[in-house]
Amino acid sequence: MSFLEVIKEFHPKDVAQAIEAKGPEDVEHALGAKRLSLDDFMALLSPCAEAYLEEMAQKAHAITVKRFGKTILLYAPLYISNECSNSCSYCGFNVTNKIPRKTLTLDEIEEEAKVLHNQGFRHVLLLTGEAPSRCGLDYIEAAIRRIRPLFSSIAVEIYPLDEAGYRRLINAGVDGLTVYQETYDKDLYLNLHPRGKKRDYVWRLLTPERGGRAGMRRIGIGALLGLSDFRVDGFYTGLHAMYLQKHFWRTQVTVSFPRIRPAEGGFRPLSPVTDKNLVQLICAMRLLIHDAGLVLSTRESAELRNNLLPLGITQMSAGSCTAPGGYSHKADTAGQFEIHDTRTPEDVFSYIRSRGYDPVWKDWDTAFLSK
Amino acid sequence: MANKTQEDYLVINGRRFRSRLMVGTGKFSSPQVMMEAIEASGAEIVTVALRRVELNNPEDDLLKYIDTEKYLLLPNTSGARDAQEAVRLARLTRAAGCEPWVKLEVTPDPYYLLPDPVETLKAAEILVKDGFTVLPYINADPVLAKRLQDIGTATVMPLGAPIGTNRGIRTKEQIEIIIEQATVPVVVDAGLGAPSHAAEAMEMGADAVLVNTALAVTPNPKLMAGAFKKAVEAGREAFLAGIPEKSLKAQASSPLTGFLRE
Ligand code: SF4
Numbered sequence: 001m002s003f004l005e006v007i008k009e010f011h012p013k014d015v016a017q018a019i020e021a022k023g024p025e026d027v028e029h030a031l032g033a034k035r036l037s038l039d040d041f042m043a044l045l046s047p048c049a050e051a052y053l054e055e056m057a058q059k060a061h062a063i064t065v066k067r068f069g070k071t072i073l074l075y076a077p078l079y080i081s082n083e084c085s086n087s088c089s090y091c092g093f094n095v096t097n098k099i100p101r102k103t104l105t106l107d108e109i110e111e112e113a114k115v116l117h118n119q120g121f122r123h124v125l126l127l128t129g130e131a132p133s134r135c136g137l138d139y140i141e142a143a144i145r146r147i148r149p150l151f152s153s154i155a156v157e158i159y160p161l162d163e164a165g166y167r168r169l170i171n172a173g174v175d176g177l178t179v180y181q182e183t184y185d186k187d188l189y190l191n192l193h194p195r196g197k198k199r200d201y202v203w204r205l206l207t208p209e210r211g212g213r214a215g216m217r218r219i220g221i222g223a224l225l226g227l228s229d230f231r232v233d234g235f236y237t238g239l240h241a242m243y244l245q246k247h248f249w250r251t252q253v254t255v256s257f258p259r260i261r262p263a264e265g266g267f268r269p270l271s272p273v274t275d276k277n278l279v280q281l282i283c284a285m286r287l288l289i290h291d292a293g294l295v296l297s298t299r300e301s302a303e304l305r306n307n308l309l310p311l312g313i314t315q316m317s318a319g320s321c322t323a324p325g326g327y328s329h330k331a332d333t334a335g336q337f338e339i340h341d342t343r344t345p346e347d348v349f350s351y352i353r354s355r356g357y358d359p360v361w362k363d364w365d366t367a368f369l370s371k
Numbered sequence: 372m373a374n375k376t377q378e379d380y381l382v383i384n385g386r387r388f389r390s391r392l393m394v395g396t397g398k399f400s401s402p403q404v405m406m407e408a409i410e411a412s413g414a415e416i417v418t419v420a421l422r423r424v425e426l427n428n429p430e431d432d433l434l435k436y437i438d439t440e441k442y443l444l445l446p447n448t449s450g451a452r453d454a455q456e457a458v459r460l461a462r463l464t465r466a467a468g469c470e471p472w473v474k475l476e477v478t479p480d481p482y483y484l485l486p487d488p489v490e491t492l493k494a495a496e497i498l499v500k501d502g503f504t505v506l507p508y509i510n511a512d513p514v515l516a517k518r519l520q521d522i523g524t525a526t527v528m529p530l531g532a533p534i535g536t537n538r539g540i541r542t543k544e545q546i547e548i549i550i551e552q553a554t555v556p557v558v559v560d561a562g563l564g565a566p567s568h569a570a571e572a573m574e575m576g577a578d579a580v581l582v583n584t585a586l587a588v589t590p591n592p593k594l595m596a597g598a599f600k601k602a603v604e605a606g607r608e609a610f611l612a613g614i615p616e617k618s619l620k621a622q623a624s625s626p627l628t629g630f631l632r633e
Contacts, residue, residue: 029613310627
């Protein structure tokens with residue numbers, strides 16, 4: 001059974017209603033449960049649970065320390081192209097935006113990669129827009145092979161591929177795949193993606209499964225927070241993460257919580273997500289899935305990231321730049337969105353240390369993949 | 372959203388059962404006593420050791436009594452010492468006209484009858500390809516359960532304790548992991564000696580339990596079978612209702628969400 005069949009059982013309106021209807025006894029039940037049912041998860045996402053945030057946080061913290069210890073894995077995004085033929089309303093790379101476009105040459109990619117390597121990073125996330133004609137699979141594969149000696153783990157956040165495509169990338173040295181559904185609400189999804197291949201909701205929804213079948217070791221999912229009601233999209237994200245964990249049990253599932261940031265095009269969040277909402281979502285996710293990696297990017301402010309550190313987060317990016325070429329040169333191209341936490345990797349590293357956590361540069365080795 | 376209390380069927384390979392109690396047919400003092408117990412148990416799935424019956428003989432003592440219209444006859448391969456033997460036995464049942472459902476047991480150890488994980492996996496793979504609905508009996512090993520699911524078995528049946536020991540669920544932690552990760556029904560099999568053991572398995576979220584010795588070796592199998600029936604139903608209902616555990620009060624330790632009010 002694919003996730004498409006699972007999600008069909010849950011209409012967004014019903015989910016919203018069920019979440020809204022949860023009361024204190026539901027929340028208390030969920031807080032006491034060893035393993036959450038979907039009903040419990042809804043209770044923790046409900047407005048009613050806001051009164052229990054501190055309890056949720058304490059429990060999320062305890063579970064995370066038990067399962068992950070006090071470690072935070074550091075990674076960096078590496079944008080290799082901002083070309084895109086899609087027109088996602090919220091994104092700076094939207095084809096209708098008049099921004100300088102660039103696809104890095106292999107030499108330029110290596111130059112960027114060396115900067116990150118010298119900063120200490122061994123986990124890198126390779127990103128592109130969606131322009132297969134200018135940024136095809138051959139090119140992406142070549143990029144991976146080029147930077148492979150510099151990193152112990154390479155994940156990709158690129159346009160969705162078929163299973164064979166992912167197998168090719170794995171052979172080239174990729175071990176992780178990140179793909180956000182943006183929103184699980186199909187009608188809203190179609191509104192926000194008026195043109196281009198990304199309009200195909202189902203193709204995108206089933207991408208993590210194709211990656212899982214191809215043998216990805218890590219798969220990251222998430223909803224873009226600010227598009228739809230975070231409680232409802234949060235529920236779907238949890239449902240999706242559980243599905244992936246169960247069906248691809250050799251794969252580590254991670255969940256990200258990207259909030260919409262200002263970007264070229266001036267999109268405003270449709271359903272703004274407050275700091276408090278974000279805390280609730282992260283804690284609820286941790287209580288639902290004890291073993292998922294929870295990822296926090298530099299979209300959030302330094303101050304908020306510091307405060308979120310003990311609430312269940314296990315991975316953080318640092319010193320990020322969302323424009324291709326931006327690490328080695330002052331970017332003459334545009335970024336995908338504005339980053340918020342502008343501290344250097346070194347600063348983030350020492351802050352994590354100061355909180356009694358161990359910042360980890362490497363917890364994987366490509367030797368696992370070499371043929 | 373579906374109301375959890377409505378239409379609570381056990382579904383195995385698309386087939387629906389109202390009862391979540393399966394029973395075995397060994398060790399009863401007579402077929403009549405056995406049948407009374409089965410009826411009182413409300414079970415719809417009855418497992419029969421192939422090595423005990425003559426499938427081709429309708430006058431066989433055991434088969435004569437079990438109404439296959441009413442019960443799904445689930446032949447088991449107990450006695451098989453390796454994959455080859457189990458596969459051969461399973462094929463025999465089909466050749467004799469049974470439905471292609473099999474409880475796969477590969478138990479080379481004649482003392483505790485503990486299942487051989489390697490041979491079980493091998494046999495399951497062959498039988499699934501062969502079109503059988505395979506319900507494998509296994510030790511409570513979560514990774515083995517996953518691998519069996521991957522190759523397409525219809526359930527997994529982890530043991531609570533070695534067969535016939537009546538010791539209850541000694542593998543609780545492992546079974547909890549299996550239940551948490553399962554994509555097929557989990558049937559707790561072996562070791563359940565008292566109705567409270569069955570209730571416990573159901574409260575943990577098992578989809579069904581299988582009982583034999585506990586019914587067969589009491590002085591009053593019929594009464595005991597009824598007790599198991601109720602225990603399984605009670606455990607299931609408690610699971611559906613959601614058993615509250617001790618609620619966690621915020622510890623006095625430094626608050627983690629204080630910054631939100633700053
Ligand atoms: S979100 Fe991705 S596909 Fe959509 S416009 Fe941006 S880069 Fe292109």
